[in-house]
Amino acid sequence: MEILTQPWHWAFSGIMLVFIVFLLIFLGKRFGVSSSFKAICTIVAGRKTCDYFDYDWKSHTWLLMFVLGTIGGGVIANMFMANPNPVAISENTIQDLTELGIAPPQAEHLVPLDLFNFEVLQTVPGVLIFVVGGFLIGFGTRYAGGCTSGHAISGLSNLQLPSLVAVIGFFLGGIISTHVLLPLILSQ
């Protein structure tokens, strides 16, 4: 069972992700997960809401199926392939996070349980991380016209300059959040 439960090397992971890009192209589609947000908004609010949502969401039915599959993949990985050991992040990261009051990774958990719980959600830091953080993801990815899959993976592979600019933005924002905002938020 170890072959199922051990984490994958980054090189193998990268190769497998390119296989996903290949499968989607073979099936006549373009890889881009954040368009699912637009489709769901259109289904919920209706295409008359405004110009941006005035499109035939059924053109994204395939993506909604993909997203359902993705959730299912998470269920399978969690039930049958969970790593019995903690995520092996670097000692430096563990040390930095400890200073912020975040305990090191635990076995079978990919996220810090110090943060990912509903008690934290009822605090200011919890609202900032999960509610504001989520809002920024949905607003920013659609503003940029794509997320990590559409810009960083398929956009850069297709040598798209707008994608490179977007990825520079991803890192600019990520570095600001990691080094400035998160320490401020967690000191509350």
Add this chain to the structure above:
Amino acid sequence: MKNISFLGVGALFGIIMSKSEAISWFRIQEMFRFQSIHMYGIIGVCVILGAAMFYIMKKSGFKAADGSTPDFSDKPKTYTASILGGTIFGLGWALTGACPGPLYVLLGHGYWIILVVIISALLGTFVYGLLKAKLPH
């Protein structure tokens, strides 16, 4: 129902994202602190191998399963939107430790608090849709 095949591709994607640990909040923190090659290795292999694949597909006139030519069209050259939207997304990515794909995978792992993040992300997309005409692109 042709769309059923995407359920399978999505499931494989969810498993890959889990086993690669790219859905881990810890791995994203490590990446933005430049303390490991892990995430850069995944993205780097993706881009280099992906670029070679796109190049070969374009040169060889690759056809999709239904005989159509794949959509290799250029992304819109809206650089202001790319940098502003990209930075806004990056802020949220580092806080939650997840980009859109991993949000769905983490939900499958049973971290219910991720539902709050997904609903907030949908709200963010909704507000973007309303404001789109007023924002610089």
